[in-house]
Amino acid sequence: MIDLIGYGAFFLINALIFALITLGLNLQWGLTGLFNVGVAGFVAIGAYVSALLTTPDDPARFGGFDLPILIGWAVAMAASSLAAAVTGFATLRLRSDYLAITTFGVAVVVQLVALNAQSLTGGAFGIGFIPRPFAGLAENPLAFNLSNLAVVAAVTLVAWLALEHLSRSPWGRVLKALREDERAAVSLGKSARFYRIQAFAVGGALMGLAGAVQAHFIGFIAPDNYAPMLTFQIWVMLIVGGSGSNLGAVVGAVLVWAIWAGSGAATAAFFPPEQQARAASLQIVAIGVMLCLILLFRPSGLFGDRPFRRRLGLKARKPLETP
Amino acid sequence: MNLQFVVDGLLTGSMIGLGAIGVTLTYSILRFANFAHGDFMAWGTYATLAVVGAIGAMVGKVAPIGALSFGWPLIVALIVGCVLTGLMALALDAVLFSRLRSRGQSIIVVMASFGASMALRSLLEFIFTSRPAYFSRAIQIAMPVGFGIRVTPDQIALLVLTAVLVAATHLMMTRTRTGRSMQAVSQNPALARVVGIDVARVVRATWLLGGALACVAGVMVGILVQIRPLMGFDMLLPMFAAAILGGIGSVPGAVLGGLIIGLAEAAAVQFVGAEWRAAVSFVILMAVLLVRPIGLFGVKER
Numbered sequence: 260m261i262d263l264i265g266y267g268a269f270f271l272i273n274a275l276i277f278a279l280i281t282l283g284l285n286l287q288w289g290l291t292g293l294f295n296v297g298v299a300g301f302v303a304i305g306a307y308v309s310a311l312l313t314t315p316d317d318p319a320r321f322g323g324f325d326l327p328i329l330i331g332w333a334v335a336m337a338a339s340s341l342a343a344a345v346t347g348f349a350t351l352r353l354r355s356d357y358l359a360i361t362t363f364g365v366a367v368v369v370q371l372v373a374l375n376a377q378s379l380t381g382g383a384f385g386i387g388f389i390p391r392p393f394a395g396l397a398e399n400p401l402a403f404n405l406s407n408l409a410v411v412a413a414v415t416l417v418a419w420l421a422l423e424h425l426s427r428s429p430w431g432r433v434l435k436a437l438r439e440d441e442r443a444a445v446s447l448g449k450s451a452r453f454y455r456i457q458a459f460a461v462g463g464a465l466m467g468l469a470g471a472v473q474a475h476f477i478g479f480i481a482p483d484n485y486a487p488m489l490t491f492q493i494w495v496m497l498i499v500g501g502s503g504s505n506l507g508a509v510v511g512a513v514l515v516w517a518i519w520a521g522s523g524a525a526t527a528a529f530f531p532p533e534q535q536a537r538a539a540s541l542q543i544v545a546i547g548v549m550l551c552l553i554l555l556f557r558p559s560g561l562f563g564d565r566p567f568r569r570r571l572g573l574k575a576r577k578p579l580e581t582p
Numbered sequence: 583m584n585l586q587f588v589v590d591g592l593l594t595g596s597m598i599g600l601g602a603i604g605v606t607l608t609y610s611i612l613r614f615a616n617f618a619h620g621d622f623m624a625w626g627t628y629a630t631l632a633v634v635g636a637i638g639a640m641v642g643k644v645a646p647i648g649a650l651s652f653g654w655p656l657i658v659a660l661i662v663g664c665v666l667t668g669l670m671a672l673a674l675d676a677v678l679f680s681r682l683r684s685r686g687q688s689i690i691v692v693m694a695s696f697g698a699s700m701a702l703r704s705l706l707e708f709i710f711t712s713r714p715a716y717f718s719r720a721i722q723i724a725m726p727v728g729f730g731i732r733v734t735p736d737q738i739a740l741l742v743l744t745a746v747l748v749a750a751t752h753l754m755m756t757r758t759r760t761g762r763s764m765q766a767v768s769q770n771p772a773l774a775r776v777v778g779i780d781v782a783r784v785v786r787a788t789w790l791l792g793g794a795l796a797c798v799a800g801v802m803v804g805i806l807v808q809i810r811p812l813m814g815f816d817m818l819l820p821m822f823a824a825a826i827l828g829g830i831g832s833v834p835g836a837v838l839g840g841l842i843i844g845l846a847e848a849a850a851v852q853f854v855g856a857e858w859r860a861a862v863s864f865v866i867l868m869a870v871l872l873v874r875p876i877g878l879f880g881v882k883e884r
Contacts, residue, residue, distance in 0.1 A: 294689050296617070296696060349868060353875050355689050356615040360822045361871065363617075364864040367819050375857040487815075491700050494693065540707035547701025551678055554694050 261401055268404035270520065271513075275408075275415045276473045278512035281496045282418055282505060283465030289502035290426055291458040292438045293347070294355055297362030298466060298493045300369035303485035304342050305335035305467025306474040307373060310386045313475070320386075321379050328390055332471045339467025340460040347459040351452050366490060373482035385481030389474050407476055414472060415509070418465060422505050425461075434458055488543070492519065495550050501563025510561060519546070585729045587848040593737055593806060595844020596744035599837035600799035601817055602824035603751060604792025610768040610831030611788045612683070614691040618674065619796060619821065620814030621702040622667055626797025627804045627813065628710055630656070630663030634717065649735035651718040652805065660801050668793035674698060675789055699815065706811035714808040717801075740802050747798060748837050751791070755833050760787050768831050816860070820847070823863035827870050829880025838878065842866070 280302055287293045295301075309331035316323040346365055350358040373380045380386065392410055396403040425431045436444040437451050445451055474480045492515065500511020522545070526538040553560060601623055608616045637655040638644070644653040678698060682691045724732035755761035760783075766774040767784045775781055796814075803813050824843050828835025847862045870877060 292689070294692060349871050353871065356609070356692060357826070357871060357875070359617075359689075359692055360615055360819075360826070361867065363822075364819050364867055368861050368864045371858065371860050375855075488700075491696070494696070498693075537708050537711060540704040543704035544701045544708065547697045547699075547704065550697035551694055551701070554690060554697070555678070555681055558690065 265401045265404050268401075268408045270516075272404065272408050272411050272476060273473075273520075274513040274516040275411045275509075276469050276476070277493065277496060277516050278509040279411075279415050279418055279469035279472065280466050280493050281500070281508040281512045282415075282422055283462040283469065284493055284497050285462075285502060285505060285508040286422060286425075286465070287459055287462035288497065289504065289508070290431065290438070291434050291455055291462075292355070293351075293455060293459050293462075294359040295362045295459075295462070296359045296490060297346075297364070297366035297369075299485040299487060299489040300362070300366030301339045301343060301463045301466040302470035302473075302489065303366075303369045303373060303482075305339045305470030306480050306485070307380055307386070307470075308338040308467070309335040309471035310389045310474050310480055311379075313390050314386060314388055317388075320377065320381055328392060328475055331475070332468060335467045335471035336464040337467075339470070340464035343463025343466075344456055344460040347456040351455045351459070366485075366487060370482055370485055373485065380482075383482060385479060385484075387479045389478045389480065391475055391478045411472060411476070414468070418468075419505055419509065426505075430454075430457075491543075491547070491550075495546055497560075498550060498553050499560050501560030503559075504562040507560055507562030514561075515546075584852070585731050587852040588845065589731055589733055589737065590851070591845035591848030592741060592841060593802075593844070594847055595841035596741060597799045597802045597806075597840075598817065598820045598824050598844050599840025600744060600747065600795045600802070601821040602828065602836035602840045603748075603833055604796050605821045606825040606828065606830055606832065606836040607764070607768075607788050607792050609825060611764055611784065612679070612691075614679075614683075614688050614695065615822065617692065617695040617818065618699040618702060619792070620816070620818035621699050621706075622671055622793050622796040622814065623800035623803075623817060624706055624811055624814035625670060625702060625800075626663050626667035626793070627800035627809050628706060628715075628811075629666045630659045630797065630801050631715060631717065631804065631809060633659035633662045646718075646720075649722075650739055651720050651722055651736050656717060656801075656805075660798065663801065664794035664797045667797035668790035671789040671793035672786060675785070680785075703811055703815055710811065712811055714810050715804075716808055717805050736805055740805065743798070744802075747795065748833070751795070752833055754791075760784070764788060765831075819860070819867070820844075820863040823867040823870075826875075827866060827877055829877030832877070832879040835877060835879035 280298060283301075284295060284298060287295050309328075311322045312324050312326045312334055313328055313331040314323040315325050342365065346361055347358070350361045374383055376382075391397070391407075393403055393406040396406060426435075433444065433449050433454050436447075437449065437454060441451055470485075493512075496511040496515045497508055498511070499515055500507030500509070502508075519542075522542050523539070526535060526542060530538040601619065604622070605616065605619050608614065608619065634655050637659060641655075644655050646653045678694050679691055682694055722734040722736060724734045726732050755765060763774070763779045763784050764787060766777070766779055767781055771781065774784075799817075800814060803809075803817070807813075820840070820843050824839035825836050826839070827842060828837070828839030843863050843866055846866060847859050850862045851859050
């Protein structure tokens with residue numbers, strides 16, 4: 260029983276970290292219509308920045324500044340949002356696909372840096388000894404997991420409330436106006452590009468925060484954690500939950516993570532060890548097919564509150580229709 | 583200075599360029615960035631590998647042609663692979679892309695292609711595992727051709743093949759009825775329809791051509807490097823960068839963009855370090871987007 264609660268808490272911590280990333284993506288895509296295919300890159304920036312600032316001094320690489328965890332989190336948010344703002348600045352005046360391609364490139368480059376800039380990121384071995392909140396309780400896994408769950412839940416709740424508030428604020432209304440009818444919004448004197456860059460940066464900050472929170476909970480990061488697979492998972496979570504809805508983002512994250520962890524455990528139990536890599540790839544196929552099916556048959560997901568908008572991006576043209 | 587990197591760059595550039603033709607055509611005619619294009623490449627290569635294996639099982643061992651590392655089975659298999667890849671692209675369009683396209687949501691199509699790319703790649707890993715495969719394990723002797731450059735017979739053959747294919751594609755786009763219809767649809771779909779162009783036919787031609795060229799590019803990678811399920815996905819960023827650098831919709835632009843990126847990658851390997859190779863296309867992409875977003879031969883959108 261105690262084990263079950265402990266595992267439940269562990270599961271929820273992971274799920275809520277994904278929910279935090281999904282909330283960031285929801286602000287970018289659901290509210291503003293910006294297509295980010297480099298989610299993993301922005302999460303990685305947050306994780307690495309926070310790890311560098313808070314780990315004890317390590318002669319083998321740059322830093323280890325031994326700063327408090329909260330400072331790590333704050334700088335992680337700033338770094339990821341800066342990266343997002345620069346990406347947005349370069350591409351948001353162009354067609355919406357260009358942002359997709361560029362963010363994809365950002366994720367590739369971030370992974371490359373994580374893997375190769377050994378003196379900064381520890382290379383393929385990653386960074387260890389990242390301070391964990393409530394590390395003093397580590398002797399007692401249940402208390403440790405529950406107290407961390409409280410922290411992660413509080414962070415997610417604050418992010419949610421802030422996003423709900425933002426989406427109803429004048430700022431959020433401008434974003435929605437831009438999404439629904441860009442020409443009308445621009446004619447009222449709102450700079451489409453400026454608002455989009457802001458939304459993209461705030462979403463990036465949330466992703467960076469999630470990366471930092473995850474790094475501090477696990478205590479260890481490596482480049483493999485931030486493969487394109489992560490981006491893909493987050494997208495499935497948002498689409499399943501229903502883009503545009505913060506509730507959908509959180510429910511989608513928990514639900515998809517439950518399916519993911521459950522099917523992972525099932526493959527571990529039913530397949531012999533030498534077949535498990537293959538079984539895991541089948542798991543990805545299933546999730547990919549699921550994403551396509553939802554896009555085809557229920558594009559608004561579970562809680563999506565709106566039909567997908569017609570016009571996207573500054574210069575989006577109506578795509579080609581085939582009879 | 584060792585000029586070997588020029589040959590390496592031209593070869594990498596040919597592979598990127600051939601792939602980028604498909605990307606640029608899909609982008610300009612169907613109006614979406616196809617993230618599954620790299621996986622067409624990988625699937626085409628594995629299909630070719632499977633056909634080579636089947637031919638080998640039927641007729642036994644075949645002697646390679648001249649100094650090349652492969653015999654006629656690979657050439658036959660490549661043609662079959664091209665057709666299969668084109669058909670696969672058509673099938674994916676029929677079950678997924680065309681339905682989303684008809685709803686008029688261009689960015690949803692991009693997302694669907696991202697999902698399809700993950701599924702296709704993992705399916706390859708499931709079927710063939712992630713162990714690398716090879717068309718031939720024979721080692722070729724590189725011949726010196728002056729200036730300190732050495733090339734293998736395979737490399738020469740593939741460079742010639744690329745040149746022929748690019749010329750043929752360019753002629754097709756500019757001289758044949760199908761090619762001109764494709765250009766018309768890419769410039770103005772509504773007007774193209776008004777003058778009686780069969781848009782569905784143009785869409786089919788785009789997928790077949792893009793798929794076939796992706797297969798050739800993949801097989802080139804397979805012959806010169808190795809065959810892995812991730813091979814196409816790793817080429818995706820260079821292909822996008824090449825298509826944008828050359829100017830969306832321009833076939834010569836895509837090839838030139840591919841060659842520039844290939845040469846830049848090879849130069850980076852020589853002067854910076856092989857581990858930073860993948861960052862080259864990103865740097866070029868960002869530079870193009872900031873300085874000249876329509877690319878070298880692009881036209882302003884109307």
